[in-house]
Amino acid sequence: MPEQGKPLLKRRSTTLQEMRMLIRQPVLSITILLILTSLVIFILFPLYKIAKLSLTDQAGHLTVANLINVFTSLSYRITFFNSLKLAITVAFLATFVAYIFAYALNRTDLPGKKFFNLIIQLPIVSPPFILALAVIFLFGRQGLITRGLLGIKNHNVYGMHSLILIQVISYFPVAFMTLSGILGAIDSSVEDAALNAGASNWHTFRTVTFPLSMPGVISAFLLTFVQSLEDFSNPAVIGGDYAVLATEAYRIITGLYDFNGGAALALMLMLPTVCAFMLQRYWLGHKSFVTVTGKPTQKTRRMNNGAIPPLLLFCSVVVLFILLLYGTVFVGAFCKTWGVDYTLGFSHFKYVWGYGKDALRKSLTLACIAAPITGILGIGIAYLTSRKRFPGRGIMKVSSLLTFAIPGTVLGIGYISAFNTKPILLTGTATILIAAFVFRNISVAIESGSSTLLQIDQSIEEASTILGASAGTTFRRITLPLLKQPFFTGIVFSFVRSVTAVSTVVFLVSPKWPLATSKIFGLFEISKYSDAAAFVTLMIVVILIAIAVINFAVNIILKPRIHKI
Amino acid sequence: MENEYNKKSKGVVLRNVTKIFPSLDGKGEFKAVDDISLDIQDGELVTLLGPSGCGKTTTLRMISGFEYPTSGDIFFGEKNVANIPPNKRNISMVFQSYALFPHMSVAENIAYGLQVKRLSREEVHQRTYKVIEMMQLNGMENRFPNQLSGGQQQRVALARAIVIEPQVLLFDEPLSNLDAKLRITMRDELRDLQQRLKITSLYVTHDQSEAMAVADKIVIMRAGIIEQCGTPQEIYEYPKNQFVANFIGHANFIDGKIVSWNDGGATAEIMGKPYHFSSPGSERLPIGSECVVTFHPESAVITDSKEGMPGKVVKATYYGSEMDYEIVLKDESKIAVKISNPQNTKRYAVGDEVALELNTNCVRILEKEKKTGGI
Ligand SMILES: Nc1ncnc2c1ncn2[C@@H]1O[C@H](COP(=O)(O)OP(=O)(O)OP(=O)(O)O)[C@@H](O)[C@H]1O
Ligand SMILES: [Mg+2]
Numbered sequence: 001m002p003e004q005g006k007p008l009l010k011r012r013s014t015t016l017q018e019m020r021m022l023i024r025q026p027v028l029s030i031t032i033l034l035i036l037t038s039l040v041i042f043i044l045f046p047l048y049k050i051a052k053l054s055l056t057d058q059a060g061h062l063t064v065a066n067l068i069n070v071f072t073s074l075s076y077r078i079t080f081f082n083s084l085k086l087a088i089t090v091a092f093l094a095t096f097v098a099y100i101f102a103y104a105l106n107r108t109d110l111p112g113k114k115f116f117n118l119i120i121q122l123p124i125v126s127p128p129f130i131l132a133l134a135v136i137f138l139f140g141r142q143g144l145i146t147r148g149l150l151g152i153k154n155h156n157v158y159g160m161h162s163l164i165l166i167q168v169i170s171y172f173p174v175a176f177m178t179l180s181g182i183l184g185a186i187d188s189s190v191e192d193a194a195l196n197a198g199a200s201n202w203h204t205f206r207t208v209t210f211p212l213s214m215p216g217v218i219s220a221f222l223l224t225f226v227q228s229l230e231d232f233s234n235p236a237v238i239g240g241d242y243a244v245l246a247t248e249a250y251r252i253i254t255g256l257y258d259f260n261g262g263a264a265l266a267l268m269l270m271l272p273t274v275c276a277f278m279l280q281r282y283w284l285g286h287k288s289f290v291t292v293t294g295k296p297t298q299k300t301r302r303m304n305n306g307a308i309p310p311l312l313l314f315c316s317v318v319v320l321f322i323l324l325l326y327g328t329v330f331v332g333a334f335c336k337t338w339g340v341d342y343t344l345g346f347s348h349f350k351y352v353w354g355y356g357k358d359a360l361r362k363s364l365t366l367a368c369i370a371a372p373i374t375g376i377l378g379i380g381i382a383y384l385t386s387r388k389r390f391p392g393r394g395i396m397k398v399s400s401l402l403t404f405a406i407p408g409t410v411l412g413i414g415y416i417s418a419f420n421t422k423p424i425l426l427t428g429t430a431t432i433l434i435a436a437f438v439f440r441n442i443s444v445a446i447e448s449g450s451s452t453l454l455q456i457d458q459s460i461e462e463a464s465t466i467l468g469a470s471a472g473t474t475f476r477r478i479t480l481p482l483l484k485q486p487f488f489t490g491i492v493f494s495f496v497r498s499v500t501a502v503s504t505v506v507f508l509v510s511p512k513w514p515l516a517t518s519k520i521f522g523l524f525e526i527s528k529y530s531d532a533a534a535f536v537t538l539m540i541v542v543i544l545i546a547i548a549v550i551n552f553a554v555n556i557i558l559k560p561r562i563h564k565i
Numbered sequence: 566m567e568n569e570y571n572k573k574s575k576g577v578v579l580r581n582v583t584k585i586f587p588s589l590d591g592k593g594e595f596k597a598v599d600d601i602s603l604d605i606q607d608g609e610l611v612t613l614l615g616p617s618g619c620g621k622t623t624t625l626r627m628i629s630g631f632e633y634p635t636s637g638d639i640f641f642g643e644k645n646v647a648n649i650p651p652n653k654r655n656i657s658m659v660f661q662s663y664a665l666f667p668h669m670s671v672a673e674n675i676a677y678g679l680q681v682k683r684l685s686r687e688e689v690h691q692r693t694y695k696v697i698e699m700m701q702l703n704g705m706e707n708r709f710p711n712q713l714s715g716g717q718q719q720r721v722a723l724a725r726a727i728v729i730e731p732q733v734l735l736f737d738e739p740l741s742n743l744d745a746k747l748r749i750t751m752r753d754e755l756r757d758l759q760q761r762l763k764i765t766s767l768y769v770t771h772d773q774s775e776a777m778a779v780a781d782k783i784v785i786m787r788a789g790i791i792e793q794c795g796t797p798q799e800i801y802e803y804p805k806n807q808f809v810a811n812f813i814g815h816a817n818f819i820d821g822k823i824v825s826w827n828d829g830g831a832t833a834e835i836m837g838k839p840y841h842f843s844s845p846g847s848e849r850l851p852i853g854s855e856c857v858v859t860f861h862p863e864s865a866v867i868t869d870s871k872e873g874m875p876g877k878v879v880k881a882t883y884y885g886s887e888m889d890y891e892i893v894l895k896d897e898s899k900i901a902v903k904i905s906n907p908q909n910t911k912r913y914a915v916g917d918e919v920a921l922e923l924n925t926n927c928v929r930i931l932e933k934e935k936k937t938g939g940i
Contacts, residue, residue: 017633017647024650459664465651466629466658467678467729477677481668 018390028388028471035380036392039399041424042439046414047402053263053417066264076248080268083229083244086160087272090167091225097168097318098175098220099213104311106184107209111312119319120173122326127500127539128233129520129532131166134325135238136529137332142339144328158240166234169322171227175220182216183209201307215283222280226273230407232503233517237524245269246409250506259417266410277405333533348534356519356535363516364542366430367498370437371550374494375487377438378445382486383479386453387461388471404443408503411440416507428510436508437498445490452486453479488554492547499543575642576765577628577733579603582637584623597623599789600637605782608763610756612776615786616812621769624786625735628767630654641732657726658735661742663718665710671721672697672706678729692728699758700724716747723755727762734759736768740775752778773813777801785809801861802927803846807934810859817865817900818857819874820933823850831930833858836874836896840923845930855933862903864927867892867913873920876900878913888912892921 022029057063070076104110105117123131139146139157146155186209194204210217232246239247245265253262334344381400385393406414415436419426426432456479464474480487502517509518516539523532584598598620605611613621626632628639630651639646646654657678666674676693684692697706700720710718719739726734739755740748756779759766770776776783777797785792785800785808793805804810807818821833821840831845835858842858850856867878867890879899880891888907892900900921904910913919 020648021650024648024653457662457664459660459662460666462629462631462651463658463660463664463725464666464677464681465631466654466656467681467725468652468655469677469681470652473681477681478666 015391022390025471029390031380031472032384032388032390032392032396035377035384036396038377039381039396042415042435043399043402043406044395046411046418047406049418050263050266050410050414053260054267056260058258058260066260067267069261070264070268075243076265076268079243079245079248079265082160082242083246083269084272086163086167086242086244087225087228089164090171090228091221093164093168094172094175094224095179095217095221098172098179098224099217100311100314101172101176101318102179102183103209104308104315106180107186107188108308108311110308110315116315116319119322120176122173122322123170124173125496125543126326127520127536127543128502128517129237129524130329130536131169131325132162132234132238132524133332133529133533133536134328135162135166137328137338137533138325144339156240158238158242160239160242162238163234163242166238167228167231169325170231170234171224174227175224178220178223179213179216182213186212218283219280222276222283226276226280226405226407229269229273229276230409230503232409232506233521236502236521246407246503249409249413253413253416253507259413262413263417266407266413269407270405270410273407274405329533330537332530333537335530338530348530349538352531352534352538355523355531356516356538359514359519360516360538360542362430362513363499364546366433366513366515367437367495368546370434370441370498371491371495373434374438374442375445375491378442378490378494379449379480379483379487380475381442382446382449382453383475383483386450387458387479400442400446403439403446408440408501409507411436412504412507415504427508428512430513432508433505433513433515436504437494437501440501440504441494441497442490444493445486448486448489449483452483456482484554488551491554492550495546495550496543499539499546575732576607576609577603577605577767578640579624579628580638580640582624582627582634582639584620584627584632585635596789598627598634601786601789601791603784603791603794605765605767608765609781610759610766610768610779611782611784612768612770612780613784613786614770614773614776614812615792617771619786620789621771621786622737625658625737625767625769628733629656629658629735654733655729655731656733656735657729657731658737659722659726659739661738663710663722663742665718665721665725667710670707670709671702671713674710674721675724675728678725682729696724696728715743716751719743719751723758727758727764731764734764734766736766736770738770739768740770741772748775755779777813783813785812803929804859804931805848807857807859807931810929810931814861815901816859816861817898818859818931819894819898819900820896821856821858821930823852823854823856823930825852833930836894838874840925842923842925842928842930844926845928848930848932850930850932856930857933858923858928859931860923860928862889862901863905864924865900865902866904866910866922866924867902867919868922869911870920870922873922876919876921878915878917878919881913881915883907883912892919894921 022032054066055062055064057065070080101116101120105113110116136143136157138144139155139162141154141157143155143157146152146157190212191204191208194208195201199207229244230246231244232250235242235244235247236250243251245268249262249265249269252258252265332338333348334346335341336343336345336347381396384390385397385400415432416427418424419432426435460482461474461478464478465471469477500517501515502521505515506518506521509515516535520532520535523529523535580602581600582598582602583596583600586595586597587593601624603611613624615621623632627634630646630649634647641654666677669677672693675696676689679689679692694706697703700723702717702720702724705713705717710721713721719742722739736755740751743751752775759779768776768779780797782795783797783800784794787808793800793809795803800809800813804813804816807816810816810818819835821835824832824834824839826832826849830841830843832839832841833845833856834840840858867873867876874894876892876894878890879893880889882889886905888904890902890904890913892902894900902921
């Protein structure tokens with residue numbers, strides 16, 4: 001028997017013990033080390049590079065001139081306020097439209113809900129440039145409406161007004177999903193109570209429903225605000241003279257080769273996005289879950305029958321307009337010369353096939369490589385940060401949170417400045433593109449993984465551990481099968497976003513590794529809009545097929561089977 | 566099979582184990598377990614009993630390896646397990662929530678621990694079905710956990726824990742999710758199984774009758790420290806202090822003063838009258854000091870005689886097999902009295918003036934606690 005009478009409170013350091021435990025679980029420690037290393041290299045190091053570049057001059061001396069320049073130079077200041085003005089306008093309008101949709105679809109008996117729900121998912125999954133193309137086709141110099149119907153010559157479609165229109169349509173569906181979650185979960189008995197107390201419908205909405213959904217409104221506003229700020233593709237092709245931070249940074253770096261200035265702009269772009277992101281986290285984290293109890297309540301009371309006709313009118317107009325936009329691009333892809341010769345044919349597809357076949361194949365290949373990596377890494381990070389204690393967990397948490405908040409343009413600038421010299425020389429390779437895809441899109445896998453893990457009782461994993469399973473085995477045999485859904489979400493999302501990425505990849509594509517989106521961007525620059533339309537149509541088809549294939553594969557791999565023992 | 570378990574199992578020893586958590590506001594610290602030492606003999610079942618938040622689960626989790634002791638050591642047999650991760654400790658645990666793997670069938674759940682040990686297919690099969698048989702789970706091997714009743718889930722959890730023939734078996738309130746009747750059946754079954762397999766076990770509960778029914782030894786905890794450790798009989802009959810006496814048997818307390826000690830017995834003055842008690846317990850309080858006279862409700866009777874302590878009935882409840890009275894004595898202390906088989910005795914009603922007579926063999930004398938030992 002062991003000796004008695006040890007000295008009291010000979011304290012052990014927890015960190016030391018965690019370390020010792022890790023040494024005894026080599027697979028786990030190696031995994032943690034790999035993930036930490038990859039996060040440091042692909043998230044923290046590029047950000048450090050941006051900070052360093054923006055604080056040095058071209059000769060490498062320490063200076064704050066770049067930052068001061070951003071604030072004092074009139075053109076930069078205009079750019080900064082352009083970005084903010086656009087983002088605030090778009091966030092306001094998108095939240096407004098989204099609120100009406102969310103209210104109509106969740107709290108009234110609106111007819112055709114399924115149809116509305118389906119159509120407003122379109123902007124979420126579609127490739128970039130589609131709406132810009134549609135607006136050009138409809139309202140441009142040869143526009144069907146401006147020129148054809150109204151007979152206006154030389155209508156200038158480029159500029160802030162088109163940007164607002166396109167971004168509102170692109171981003172309101174995201175706001176809609178946030179608001180739907182919250183409006184759908186408000187217990188109708190609260191409304192009933194107000195109605196019973198004699199309040200009118202409108203009064204009930206104003207004093208009960210709306211205040212209860214306020215966290216969702218703020219969250220949706222911040223979400224769309226960030227997306228508008230981050231957007232590169234629309235300002236690049238339809239912004240015209242309306243310069244915003246994302247496009248300006250691109251112009252300065254690829255046109256003027258001024259990395260220091262570009263980095264300073266990237267910092268300026270990061271400032272509002274990171275702030276908005278943190279605010280959004282705060283609101284969603286602290287407020288909304290109070291009303292969204294997660295407890296299934298009885299069927300939500302459908303009220304406001306008098307409000308249905310105006311709601312229906314509004315939703316129908318918006319949805320019809322969306323259909324018009326998408327339809328226009330689809331038809332445009334088949335028309336010989338838009339605005340001049342509307343004969344249908346496949347000429348643009350033929351051209352695009354020759355022009356972009358290689359790039360499309362490469363886009364798909366890289367996305368196929370990146371998607372599973374994103375899914376596994378994201379789920380791994382979610383698992384480690386929410387379930388394991390180890391030295392370096394703080395770094396992992398912070399850097400994984402950063403992946404939510406870094407705009408694509410900033411990541412692109414970070415990568416091209418971090419990996420263009422030894423020791424990590426990656427520019428011009430497929431690796432840098434894959435890494436960009438992975439770390440640009442990993443946040444969704446982390447998010448859905450973490451929220452699923454919250455719902456899985458931790459003792460299930462402890463049961464596996466205590467029965468003798470190593471951390472790796474527990475993860476593979478217990479956690480991963482239970483995380484099937486978020487894993488799939490992560491993979492599909494990562495795939496779609498990789499194939500359709502623009503803002504990050506414009507900095508990273510090379511002659512050897514062209515990508516589909518950069519090729520479409522190229523078509524815009526030489527005003528070949530019909531070819532671009534054919535290209536995006538092609539991409540939609542390819543993406544839909546790919547989603548079906550991934551869905552099938554994931555289901556086969558992770559299907560629960562009874563193994564006879 | 567019994568012998569296999571015997572060979573492997575050895576006792577568990579805790580030496581001065583302390584666990585300090587950073588407190589929730591992040592500033593201070595919180596001692597969940599405070600310098601406890603504990604010996605669990607080979608093949609013994611020890612229950613940890615105590616009010617909520619007293620550190621039972623924390624103690625269990627340190628033994629299982631999910632928490633590290635802030636100081637102190639834990640030994641399995643001769644081996645210090647400080648640096649052994651939970652999956653290498655050769656222990657099993659039955660969780661309060663059962664923690665069955667929802668995506669695996671009953672047989673897969675049970676076989677899991679054998680599979681991760683990389684045993685041969687035949688051995689996995691043979692041992693899995695042996696336990697399925699033992700736990701009467703035949704015919705359910707291909708069901709999923711959500712297709713089982715609570716009691717069946719509990720059995721699967723137990724089967725999964727014992728199939729790997731662990732050196733130590735840990736239970737964290739394993740029966741608290743079952744209804745009262747099933748809890749009694751399951752606790753007998755569980756005790757039976759443990760006796761047959763002779764696995765060294767630690768069993769956490771806050772139900773005292775469950776603890777009495779299953780344990781070889783009971784450990785009473787309060788606020789991170791061990792108040793008393795002993796067999797159920799020792800704990801019940803010779804509680805060390807008011808807290809234990811109250812927690813394990815809802816004992817009565819009457820204030821008194823020590824008058825004298827004489828060959829094993831003691832005389833104490835209660836409300837001005839001396840009483841002699843033949844086995845007052847091991848603690849020798851100094852003569853003249855204040856004490857509490859402690860006895861269980863069934864160790865007293867109420868009579869009409871002039872001998873006992875005078876009091877008044879304030880509550881009388883008839884249960885058929887027994888009758889519960891509440892008496893208020895002259896010094897305002899409230900006394901519970903339990904009369905078994907009330908058919909044979911005189912019954913009293915609320916308001917009756919009565920006398921309380923103690924069975925002097927069953928009375929213990931304890932030190933008066935500063936604060937009352939409330940739960
Ligand atoms: N991870 C932790 N961090 C901080 N405090 C903790 C932690 N785990 C437990 N505690 C605290 O330690 C104390 C003991 O907790 P423990 O879970 O061991 O209680 P218990 O005896 O099992 O209670 P119950 O009967 O309610 O299960 C409690 O006050 C609890 O709040
Ligand atoms: Mg507990």
